[in-house]
Amino acid sequence: MLTVHHLNNSRSQRVLWLLEELAVPYKVVRYERDRATMRAPAELQKIHPLGKSPVIETEEGDRFAETGAIIEYLIERYDTGRLLVPPPGTPERRQWTYWLHYAEGSAMPLLLLKLVFMRMPHGVPFFLRPLVKKIARTAQAKVTDPQLSQHMLYWADALRQGNGWFAGKAFSAADIMMSFPLEAAAARIGLGEGHGPIKDFLERIHARPAFLRALDTGGPYELLR
Structure with a gap:
């Protein structure tokens, strides 16, 4: 099952939303920002060297970051027509x-x-x-x-x-x-x-x-x- 490493109040919320739109099963590993600094916790660096979110783990065990790249991957792999992707060249x-x-x-x-x-x-x-x-x-x-x-x-x-x-x-x-x-x-x-x-x-x-x-x-x- 796909895993989303999710930081509260962050851009990773968009990845959860897209997965819900696509009806793709997934699990979430949550991380909380430091309330004083609003920085991501050090635990995220164990997942990605930059300690950023979102990061996804694919069913094959690959990990990658960057919301735009994640969204393109999810659309390419899982979209069966639920979301409109305009035809190439238009x-x-x-x-x-x-x-x-x-x-x-x-x-x-x-x-x-x-x-x-x-x-x-x-x-x-x-x-x-x-x-x-x-x-x-x-x-x-x-x-x-x-x-x-x-x-x-x-x-x-x-x-x-x-x-x-x-x-x-x-x-x-x-x-x-x-x-x-x-x-x-x-x-x-x-x-x-x-x-x-x-x-x-x-x-x-x-x-x-x-x-x-x-x-x-x-x-x-x-x-x-």
Whole structure:
């Protein structure tokens, strides 16, 4: 049986969700973040040298990481038509591949940088905190937030053009991949004017039975707060 090494409040939630959509049996090995540092536990380094999640173990005993690579593997091996994969060579397939890789390649680095700036003042000596807060606010105002605003409007426009989905006219694995950046942006920036399609997208995916089953399996997911 397939095994998912799952870290709470992490991108591995998408792997659980995809497995539920595909109705693939699996088991979960859970890991908890350090509440003070939010870092993954050292035990994950026994599974993968970088100590990252998600990691899956295949039925043959192979282990590999990276959400996009895992999702491509699961679709190739287990999808029997439950999820729409656009035909090769079509514009929809190019969009499917694009969003599958854009999620981690373009969207998440900015959101991670935003998180770093948000947390910079924590843990520094109190006499340095005002200075660090000022630096963090300036960095967000001048570096991350303008770019993230541009990306969020880009997402909203893509959803408008795609009938509410990112690749083609139906739900696909590209939407699962893009869910984490959209969740993170909603949590760290908020949804305002021009972000209606993003809000609608999140409401639709949160109502999917497979998404809810994955939440039950993966445990509390604080990005939804």
